Amino acid sequence: MEHKFLTSDNNSQRIAQDRRGQPTPMLSRYLFCGSRSQYRRVSEAKCGYYIDQPDKSLLQLIITTGILCFMDAVFSIYHIHQGALEVNPVAAVWFKLGYGYFLGFKLLPTAAGLFFLLLHQNFRFAWKGTVGIMVFYTVVVGYHLSLFFWY
Numbered sequence: 001m002e003h004k005f006l007t008s009d010n011n012s013q014r015i016a017q018d019r020r021g022q023p024t025p026m027l028s029r030y031l032f033c034g035s036r037s038q039y040r041r042v043s044e045a046k047c048g049y050y051i052d053q054p055d056k057s058l059l060q061l062i063i064t065t066g067i068l069c070f071m072d073a074v075f076s077i078y079h080i081h082q083g084a085l086e087v088n089p090v091a092a093v094w095f096k097l098g099y100g101y102f103l104g105f106k107l108l109p110t111a112a113g114l115f116f117l118l119l120h121q122n123f124r125f126a127w128k129g130t131v132g133i134m135v136f137y138t139v140v141v142g143y144h145l146s147l148f149f150w151y
Helices: 042-046 056-081 089-097 099-119 124-150
Strands: none
Touching (some): 056 089, 056 124, 089 099, 099 124
């Protein structure tokens, strides 16, 4: 049986009952495996809303940003071994503790932030934040690559 929904908030106008009695929560058991990929009510489109399936283009953007973040961490380790100094004093302490700590310090906060933005993909700040982070890491990786050619 196919469910058809009208784009109205009035439940009496529905042709079939929505299986969810309330809006999708930020974290639900349907995350990544549910079928909701867009809003179903007009009021959901006006403000932020959560869905089960992430947008494919946003997911690609997040994966690309994660790869750039990893490249930044690896290039930082390489350049520090070549004699460069880590200007971030907190990162320098993590580097002295070992590579695993340093990589965790560099990657985990970014990964957590990107996951947060992925969950909030239908809120206004999510796309802008993700693009901003990707532009930042693109510039940082570009700087690292320029160091290979200049020094």
